Amino acid sequence: MDFVKLISYLFHSRTQAHIFHLQTQSYAEHMALNVYYDGIVPLIDGIVEAYQGKYGIVKGYSNFNLMEYNNTQQVVAYLEALCKAVYDVYQSIEDTNIQNLLDGITDLIKSTIYKLQNLR
Numbered sequence: 287m288d289f290v291k292l293i294s295y296l297f298h299s300r301t302q303a304h305i306f307h308l309q310t311q312s313y314a315e316h317m318a319l320n321v322y323y324d325g326i327v328p329l330i331d332g333i334v335e336a337y338q339g340k341y342g343i344v345k346g347y348s349n350f351n352l353m354e355y356n357n358t359q360q361v362v363a364y365l366e367a368l369c370k371a372v373y374d375v376y377q378s379i380e381d382t383n384i385q386n387l388l389d390g391i392t393d394l395i396k397s398t399i400y401k402l403q404n405l406r
Contacts, residue, residue, distance in 0.1 A: 290346045292375045293334055296391065298350040299368050300326045303398075306364075309355035318401035319361070325394050333387040340381065362402050369395045 287295070300323050307319035334344055355361070369392060376388045 287371050287374050289337065289375055289379070290344050291348060292371055293330060293344065294348045295350060295368065295371055296326060296330050297347070298352075300330075302352055302364065305352055306355045306361050312358070312406070314405040315358060315361070315402055318398050318405065321401075322394060322398040326391070329387070329391050329394060333384060333391070336384055336387060358402055362399055365395050365399050365402075369399075
């Protein structure tokens, strides 16, 4: 996955998490997803602005299909796939400042996974 596709995926994750948030019947899951979708956009802005400061304006954004909520395991699997995509791009980037910003995104994803799996 390249940088712009990851950013598109991260933007998608904000909307997808909001849909999961609205469809879950678990209060703990509802709140964990709220923290995620409120927190991801400022992190995306920060990384894109830092990247553009060095490499120029990012173009070529894409869309992903949205899913209906099925269960907690589905949401965790979605976030784990997202985390893997972040890691794959992390490995392809040599700028430590951008890697650090990706670490912040990974922190938010992992924290959300923890809450979904352990808080009821």
